[in-house]
Amino acid sequence: MFDYHIHPNYSIDAEGEVEDFCKAALKAGLKEIAFTTHLDTDRVAEDCFVNVKGKRVDIASSVWFEDYESTIRAAGDQYKDRGLQVLLGVEVDCFPGVLEALPEGFFSTEFDFIIGSVHLIDHIAISANGRAEEAFRKYSLDELGKKYYSILLDSIDLEIFDVLAHIDLYRRYGEGFYGDAIHDLWKPHLKELSKKMRSKRVGFEVNTSSLRRGMQQPMPEERIIRALNDEGIKTVTVGSDAHMPSDIGKGIEVALEMIRNSGFEGPSSYRKRKSTVVPWSEFNTEKQK
Ligand SMILES: [Zn+2]
Ligand SMILES: [Zn+2]
Secondary structure, three states, X not given: OEEEEEOOOOOOOOOOOHHHHHHHHHXXXXXXXXXXXXXXXXXXXXXXEEEEOOEEEEOOOHXXXXXXXXXXXXXXXXXXXXXXXXXXXXXXXXXXOHHHHOOHHHHHOOOOEEEEEOOEEOOEEOOOOOOHHHHHOOOOHHHHHHXXXXXXXXXXXXXXXXXXOOOOOOHHHHHHHXXXXXXXXXXXXXXXXXXXXXHOOOEEEEEOHHHHOOOOOOEOOHHHHHHHHHOOOXXXXXXXXXXXXXHOOOOHHHHHHHHHHOOOOOOEEEEOOEXXXXXXXXXXXXXXX
């Protein structure tokens, strides 16, 4: 099993050292994990920090990239022989202007895997309780869909990431605000989205954090996973979005089952930003062991 979305305590909203997550991953029976610290660079949204050895460091500082890379690579060396692959990744917060805001360290670091995420609408985090409504109040449901998916489409054009994260994140707080109709928000946008994903060779992730928040479905929900497969998208990763070691691997089996039932040949694995589909047969052998 894989978990390709993990926040160690470099992320200011996460707890647990890289080492703690590796130990938890082994315990959960995972074979491959990718650390994906938040790379938030929207100065208006004011979350542009990471923690490095207990100190808050500006995201633009080159120091943290070096520290982060060497810590993850050291963990990789240490855990490889114990059957755990540890990958260096990052979760880039995408917003209009992100390309200019990304620090030089982003481009000079040799990542295995990069997630692109849209958390912000008009600099407001729609993933944050109490803040999301601030953004929602400005838009009708239809307008929200247009706004959100246009940011996603523009982000893909930047060609800076491998998979799109949680592409229906607006459901987390949007369901309470807009009602059940929010579940169909993706429909008018899916064709254009998948066309762009195919042309730019961008995949998507199935994010299981929603299952820990009492939601019925991962992000995106099963109908979207299926629709993306129907549209010829082949690259999909799975991630718990763990912000503490005990979250690692949670819901991954459910997500894999959904991906399998939706017709995918397997989840993708990454090395130095090159993806490979890992066939289901490899997961069967894993189960029999
Ligand atoms: Zn995210
Ligand atoms: Zn995340």
